[in-house]
Amino acid sequence: MLLQTNSYIVPKDKRTEHARLVKKFRQVFARLGCEDFEIYEQSGPNWSSEIGGRFVQIMKFRDQDHAADVRSKEQQDPVAQELVREFCELINFNYQYQQNLSTSAYYSGVVTGPPTRAIGSSPTGLPSPEDVT
Numbered sequence: 001m002l003l004q005t006n007s008y009i010v011p012k013d014k015r016t017e018h019a020r021l022v023k024k025f026r027q028v029f030a031r032l033g034c035e036d037f038e039i040y041e042q043s044g045p046n047w048s049s050e051i052g053g054r055f056v057q058i059m060k061f062r063d064q065d066h067a068a069d070v071r072s073k074e075q076q077d078p079v080a081q082e083l084v085r086e087f088c089e090l091i092n093f094n095y096q097y098q099q100n101l102s103t104s105a106y107y108s109g110v111v112t113g114p115p116t117r118a119i120g121s122s123p124t125g126l127p128s129p130e131d132v133t
Helices: 012-032 062-074 079-088 093-098 106-112
Strands: 001-011 038-043 054-061
Touching: 001 062, 001 093, 012 038, 012 062, 012 079, 038 062, 054 062, 062 079
Parallel strands: none
Antiparallel strands: 001 054, 038 054
């Protein structure tokens, strides 16, 4: 099992729109072959809301090949591409990414072309096999 996680902040005034996009994401990624797509809001210590607005996405894949297959389909699907663009605009992904508020190479590769290769990462933005323990 391979997990791709993404973490980002959703401003309070954009929560309703985020919930709408989450429903679409589940439908589109299921159609593309992603076996499980989950999104959770992170809470602070003792279930407080002091972190508030930070969400974590979890996408599950059978293995690296399955993840690459879903990614390839997603990059060729105009509906998925538009959904990802809409999502990135909603959360102001470029700003979050530049400010290290977002932890994802996945969306940077989808929106702006191939992701910048980080040390120890694969060209798809997923961990290299040698990074998975």
